[in-house]
Amino acid sequence: MKVRRYFAANMRTALELVRQAQGPDVLILSNRKVDGGVELLTAVGEADAELIEKFTPKSARERRDDTAPDELATVPDRRPTPRAVVVPPPAPVAAAPVLPDGALWTRQETIEQMQRELGALKNLLEHQLSGLAWHDYSQRSPLGARLLRALTGYGIAPRLARTIVAELGPTADYDEAWRQAIAALRQRISCLADPVLRHGGHYALCGPTGVGKTTLASKLAGRYALARGSHTVALVSTDEQRLGAHQQLKTFGRLVGITVRSARSFEALPEILADLHDRELVLIDMPGFAPADPGFRHSLATLYGLPTRVDTYLVMSASTDHQSLARIVGAAEGLALAGCCVTKIDEAATLGPALSAVAESRLPVAYLSHGQQVPDDVETASPAALLEQFLTMGKASPLPVDSAFIEQAFAL
C-alpha cells in the first residue's frame, strides 16, 4: 500500500485530481482544510490494517465500533468532473519523509529492510552505551562495581543488586559493604512461621505448571495427618482437565488414609468445602497456569469469592530464572496472596533468583521444598536459614559473570 498527498482549491477538485492520477480504487485516508485549499491523503494497493488504523481519526474509530466496518470512503467513479484548478502544493505541514517515487508511506521490502537495520543499529548503540556506562561507573565506584559483580554472581537479579548497592552507606571496606548488602537483602525477606501445620485452615497452592504444587500439598497434608490424625485433613484437586492430575492425589490419599475430593470446576468448590467443614485442614491443589494465562487470575479471583476464607500461596521453583520469576510474581500482582513457597531448592544452582523474586515482591515465604520425598522434604522458612543457604550456594558455585553480562545487567 502506498500513501500520496494531493492538494487543490476545494474538495471536488481534489477528488478529481485523485481520480485522474490513481483511478477509482483509491482509499481516502484523510482530508483537511489547509491554507488556500484542501489536502487529501490517499492510499492505493493492498489494504494494510496497520496503516488504516494509523490514519483513522479517534472519533471514526469509536464510531466504527458501532457501525459497519468500512467507513473509509473510496472515490466515486461517476462524479461530474469540474474544471480542474491546478494549485501549487504548499510546503508540507509536518515534515513527513517523502519516498523516491513521491509516496509518503509504503510497505516496500527495501523500507522494511531499512527498518530492520535501524533496529539492529539501535540495539548496537544501546549495547555500546551500556558498556560505556558500566566502564564509567567502575571508574567512579570500583567498590560498587565489585559488589554488583559479586551479587549478580550469587544470582541476585541485576535490578535488585543495583538498588541494594545504591542504598549502601559510605564505606571503603569491601567486606563491610558486602555485609551491608546482605543485611539489606535480609531486610527485604519475611517468612511465616509454619502457618499451615500450626493453625490448620483452608489453603490453596497456585503457580506455574510443574513447580511442585501437588507434591507440596501432599507433603503438608501428610505432615498434618502424622501429627493430628488423617481424619483431620482433606485434599481437594481442582485440575479436572488434566488426565492423571487428580489420580496423583487420589493415590497418595489412599496410601495415607486422607480424604481426597475432586472439584469439576471452581464453581463446585463452595459445596465441597461445605462438605469438608469438619476438617481442620483443607488443602486445595490448583492447576498449573502460565503467567500470561488469564485463567491464572480468574482461578484466584474465584477463590477470593468463596464463602470460606482460603489463604492462597504462590508456589515458585528455585530453579526458575529471575526474569521468569518476575513474570510469575507480576502475574499475581494485586491479588491478595497470603505468601509464597519455594520448591526444588535441591535442583537450583543458586537461591539468588528465588530470593530476588521474594525480595522484590515482598511476599512472605511459608515453606521450602528441597526434594521429592513425601512428606519429608519440606521445611518451614526462616530469613536466617534462607540467607545462609543462599550464601553457601553462591560461594560454592558462583555464576560466571563476564563483562558482556554485567554491562547488559547494568543497562537494565
Ligand SMILES: Nc1nc2c(ncn2[C@@H]2O[C@H](COP(=O)(O)OP(=O)(O)OP(=O)(O)O)[C@@H](O)[C@H]2O)c(=O)[nH]1
Ligand atoms: N527435585 C525436586 N523435585 C520436586 C520437588 N517438588 C516437586 N518435585 C517434582 O516435580 C515434579 C512435578 O511436581 P508436581 O507436584 O506434580 O508439580 P505441580 O506443580 O503440581 O505440576 P502441575 O500440576 O502439572 O502444574 C514431580 O516429579 C515432583 O516429584 C522438589 O522440591 N525437588
Ligand SMILES: [Mg+2]
Ligand atoms: Mg499438580
